[in-house]
Structure formats: structure tokens, C-alpha cells
Amino acid sequence: MGTAIKADAVAPWHRRRVRIYDREAPLGYLLLVPTLLILGIFLLYPFLFGIWLSITDSELGNLGNFIGLGNYRFEWRNTDGVFYTAVANTFLYTGVTTVFKLALGLVMALLLNQAFPFRRFVRAALLLPYIIPTVLSYEAWRWMFDPTFSVINWLLVNTHLVAYPGPNWLGVPANAMAALMIVNVWRGTPFYAIAFLAGIQVIPLDLYEAARVDGATRWQQFTNITLPMLRPVLLVVLLLSTILTFADFQGPFVLTNGAPYNSTQLLSIWAYQWGIPGGAIGLGAAISLVLFPLLTLVVAGVLFMLRRPE
Amino acid sequence: MASVARLKMGKPGTGRIVGDKWVGRAIRIYIPLLLLLVVTLFPFYWMAVTSFKSASELFDFSVSPLWVREPTLDWYKHLFTQTNFPHWAFNTAVVATVSTLISLFCSVLAGYSLARLRYRGADSIGWGIFVTYLVPPTLLFLPLTFVIRDLHLFNNLWSLILTYPTFLIPFCTWMLMGFFKSIPRELEEAALVDGATRIQAMFRIAIPLAIPGILAAALFAFTLSWNEFLYSLxxxxxxxxxxIPVGVTQELIHGDEFFWGELMAAALLGSVPVAVLYSFFVDHFVAGMTAGAVKG
Structure with missing residues (x-):
């Protein structure tokens, strides 16, 4: 195709050849090749291959035979309801944390939008949980939730908020789920805050001025200007965050790994437990694949809730 | 502005004395901010404090555990002499750097193509790349074990370098599309009229102008790869x-025994590179995080 020909070449027949690359379609496709190659080999192919795995009795490193929907049947019927716990937990975990991240993120953004000393520093500091490697900060949280030497309990007991010895954070089902959610909110809120802050800062100021002239209160300005203008940002942030929370693995894996008694079991962790330590890759794939239609539902839900008002 | 101010002053009940205003600001802004800061930063503080405590002090809650009485560097020494932490740090840096470079190469080209060039299917391919978000690593890691096995990449850093781009490229492409769209088309068109080829226009005009965006994408990609856990596990x-994430969680915990001092020292050290990088480029980071969202 003559790719070696330099564009600077002057001879007219050269120029005619070069012009082929000036038409946008071939160049457009050419530039996509590396991306599509990587995504094809390491994303699309494994995804399709995973669907096939889920209908086989494959084991770790060992391709199995076709067994139809056996894995799904096993997963639904023969696991003492852990499947339903995991599905319910995955929804609960995503739902509750998203509400808190949304509300706290909005508060954080509104605060950061005010003028106060050391604003840049404060903004950088508040974003830290989102930057620091999740696994490492979750180890710190695990230490803070230690059954006997919990600094959180030490603080709570010493400020007389709870009686000695304080809650057993990771050992009791309801507490463990709450702990998981608290840390997820701690880590995820800055992302919402920074996105909202950027959204707030591009809202034209004259909208507020006009509203003020018309006698709108601060709250009215917030509900009638800030919130509607944040809709596009909200859409993107909610989509990204719900998907990532729904499929969250590393945080819950480090903090509770499904314990105690599968009470904090999530689909992602359960799939890992069956697939890697358990060696039943086919079953693991069947479990993780359940995430896909559920994730699509969640995304459709978010899109529906935030659809453009008619 | 002046008329607005006068209107406000004129309304009864809105005129406040200065001290009252300050109290109002404190309640409305400073106290909530302080609370948020404390909750946000406490885990890092606790990480740092723990890493400097001696073994006996770690589990001594009879006096306030919030500071260190006799600081020691023992855990750090131990980490560097008795564990493979230096190897883990080196591996993490290599993987993060190379996978970032690969992802940037792919997504600069793809982002430019999708944002700037007009051809059949561009929109659907753009959507297709966005839809890959619906296929997170949680869904891919089990089938990928077979792909990695067939490529003979187990226990090889290339297994990560080649798989990380699957979640880096969609993010960076999406981010860079936003940046490319914000560059006025006329700049490139002027160059084309002056006889530049499309490729020249891209390399000499669009890409240099998108450098802030590329930098932001690089930061993101580097941070995400530095933090990745599932594939490396x-x-x-x-x-x-x-x-680092896998080494720390797997090798610094022996059964039920937690070496919290060492663990927190490693967590702190593992966090420093991204924290430093980020504190230098926080504005780029924020710009990148929101480019797609705001310009959407």
C-alpha cells in the first residue's frame, strides 16, 4: 500500500498516493487496530470463552466436557441458598453504598466549591482514598476493625459512645456488611465529589444571579439550578460507579472474603472461591456470568432514572 | 452585582452582624469540612502510626494508641531485608509503566480516530468500547486463566502488562475523546488547507494540543495498574x-497471625508513589476525571 512513502515527498504521483490516506475511513480504521486487537484477544474472546466454560465441567487448567446448564442448576439449587444471599448482598451493597456516596459526594462537592483557606490542599487530601491502592487502604481498615485491638472501638469507648468492648466489626454478620459498606463509601465518595465539583463549576453563574434577583432561596437555587445542571455528570458517575461497585472484588476480598458464614458473600467473591481455590472453573464462570445480565439491568435502571426529562 | 447586593441588604432580616456571619460559616463550611477531613485521613494516619510502633506497643491500648511513644524503624528494616518487598515494588513499577505506555499508544490513536474522523461505524465502535465497562475483570478472570496458560505467561509480568490494557484502554479512550473533541476543528482544517496530510495534522496539531489530556490519561492508567489486584492475584x-498489593496481602499475613507493623509499613510505602505522583498533578487528574463527564 506504500505506507513507507513520506508525506513530504513532492513528486505528483507520490502526492496522489498519499492522498489515499487523507480520506478518513482507512485512517480511521487503521488507528483502531491496536485497540481492537487487544480488546479482542483479552476481552471479547475471554468473555465468549467464559460463556462456553460455564456450560462445561472444566477445572483449573483443565478443559472439561459440555454439561449443559448443570453449573447453573447446581449454583441455584445445591448451595444452601448461598447464591441468593450473594445476589441479594450484591444488590444491597451496591444500592446502599451508592445512595451514601451520592449524598456525601454532593455535600463534599458543595463544600469544596466554597472559598476557604488551603482549598487546594483540602481538595487533594479529600481525594486521597480514591487514589491509594484499595487493597492497601483496606488492610489499614481491617486493622482498625481488629476484633480485640480496634482503634475505632477504642475511640468509641473512650468518647463514651458505646460500652466496652464495642462491636465486633468483622465477626458478626450485620456488622461485617456495615463495615464493608462504610469502607466502600469512604473510598468511593471522593470520585463523586470531584466529578460533581467539576459539574458545578461549569454552571453559568448568571443563572444563580438571575434566580437571586427573582428572590429564590439558597435551597431553591440548589434544587432548580444545581441539581438539573448536574444531570449529565450524574449519569456518567452513576454508571461508572454502580458497575464498579456491583463487580467489586478486591475490597470485600481483603476485608471479609464472604465471612462470617457467607453473610457478606458477593457474586464476585463467590465466583473466585469456587473457581480458583475450589478449582471448579466452569462453576465459577457460571457464577460470575450471572453478573452480566444483572449488571445490564442495573445500567438500564440508571439510564431510565436519569433519562432526559421530556 | 451591585443591584443584587442592595436588594439583599434591603430585605429585612438578611442583614447580619459580622461575628454572626463567621459563626454561620463555621457551622456551614468549616466544621463539616473538618469532619470529612478527619474521617478521610484517619486510616492513613493510623497506617503511619502503626508502622513506627514496636511490637509491644502495637497491642498496648492501656494508654492512647493514637501516637507512638518510642518510634522505631524495625518494621521497615524487616520489610527490606526479610521479605521480597523490593522485588514487588520493582515489579509493580514495571507493570504499571509498560501497561500505561501500551494503553496510551492505543487510546491516543483510537480516541483521535473516534472523536475526529468521519467514517461508517465510528459511533458504534465508540459505543462498543464504552460497553466493555459491562465486562469488568470479575467476569473475565476465570476464562483468562486459560488464555494466559496457552500463551505460557503464568508467573510472568507480561500476563499483567497485556491484560491491564483491557480496562485501561476503554477508560483512556473515552477520556481522550473528550479532549480531542474540545480542540477546535478549524486548527486542523487550516493545516490541511496548507497542504498537510491528515496524519501530519494529527501528529503536529491535535496530539500536541491534547497533551494535558494525555497526561491525565497516563496518570489514571498508572494509578489503576498500580492498584490492580485480581489479575495479579x-x-x-x-x-x-x-x-505490591498481592505480595502484601499474601506474604505478610501468616495464617491467623497478622504482622500489623510490617503490613502497615508496606501499605504506606506502596501508597507513596501514587500519592506523590498525584499531588504533583492533581489538577490534571481532576481535569481528566471529569473531561468525559462534563464535556460528555
């Missing part, structure tokens, strides 16, 4: 090739 078993 599964593809690497040999202690010498592990990355």
Missing part, C-alpha cells in the same frame, strides 16, 4: 514476581 504465584 491469579496470574502470579511465585513470590519474586508478585506485585
Amino acid at each position: 491469579i496470574f502470579l504465584n511465585d513470590s519474586l514476581v508478585k506485585t
